[in-house]
Amino acid sequence: xxxxxxxxxxxxxxxxxxxxxxxxxLTATAGCSAVLDFVGEQVLEEVNILNQLxxxxxxxxxxxxxxxxxxxxxxxxxxxxxxDGESNIVAYPDxxxxxxxxxxxIVLTDIELExxxxxxxxxxxxxxxxxxxxxxxxxxxxxxxIAFRVGESFSELGQTSESQ
Numbered sequence: 746x747x748x749x750x751x752x753x754x755x756x757x758x759x760x761x762x763x764x765x766x767x768x769x770x771l772t773a774t775a776g777c778s779a780v781l782d783f784v785g786e787q788v789l790e791e792v793n794i795l796n797q798l799x800x801x802x803x804x805x806x807x808x809x810x811x812x813x814x815x816x817x818x819x820x821x822x823x824x825x826x827x828x829d830g831e832s833n834i835v836a837y838p839d840x841x842x843x844x845x846x847x848x849x850x851i852v853l854t855d856i857e858l859e860x861x862x863x864x865x866x867x868x869x870x871x872x873x874x875x876x877x878x879x880x881x882x883x884x885x886x887x888x889x890x891i892a893f894r895v896g897e898s899f900s901e902l903g904q905t906s907e908s909q
Contacts, residue, residue, distance in 0.1 A: 789877055789902075790836035794851070796823035797833070797883035804853040806880070811845030823882070841873035851880055851891060858883060858890035866893045877902070 796802050801824050808817040817840055824831040841847075847870060852863040870876050876895055879902040884892035894902045 789834070789879070790838040791840045791877050792817065792837040792849075793877065793879045793902075794821060794823055794835045795833060795879055795881045796825060796835075797881060797885065798825060798858075799827050800825045800856075801828070802853055802856055802882055804851060806852075807850045808840055809848040810842050811847065812843070814842075816840045816842065816847070841870050841876070844871055844873060845869070849878065849880070849893065853882070853891075859887050861890050864891040864893070868893060868895050870895070872897065 792806075792808065794806065801822060803820065803822040805820045806817060807815065810816045817837055821835045823835045824833055826833050846867050848865070848867050850863070850865045856862060864880075868878060875897040877897070879892075879894045879896075881892040881894065882890075884890060886892060896902045
């Protein structure tokens with residue numbers, strides 16, 4: 746991985762993850778998504794890979810912008826949800842260049858979920874300053890083991906396709 750790619754990829758620190766987890770608990774008990782969204786803004790970037798599995802995953806991600814230019818083409822490793830001291834989120838800033846349709850492809854290495862090891866979606870970005878993408882690996886939904894969610898807040902990213 747080049748120095749530029751290493752700088753673009755950012756793992757979330759354990760402290761940030763614990764803060765988000767604590768806030769999630771408080772939010773769930775208080776019923777207030779505003780606090781959760783605030784923490785999400787501090788932790789998440791424009792493109793986020795969330796590993797919801799109890800094992801480390803690796804693979805590659807590619808994003809093509811509306812003009813046909815490659816905005817991201819890199820390998821990633823995301824620690825498990827049970828990883829001690831590491832976040833299960835890999836985040837990439839500065840991906841969106843213009844509004845429009847982006848082609849996102851992800852390929853997992855050495856793992857299949859419900860028979861799926863790759864996924865490709867065309868997503869629409871209407872606000873390059875506010876919207877972010879979450880790719881959730883092991884989403885818990887058998888019909889969508891690799892889920893793509895676009896939203897402006899952490900709470901929107903947690904919604905399923907049916908609830909959006």
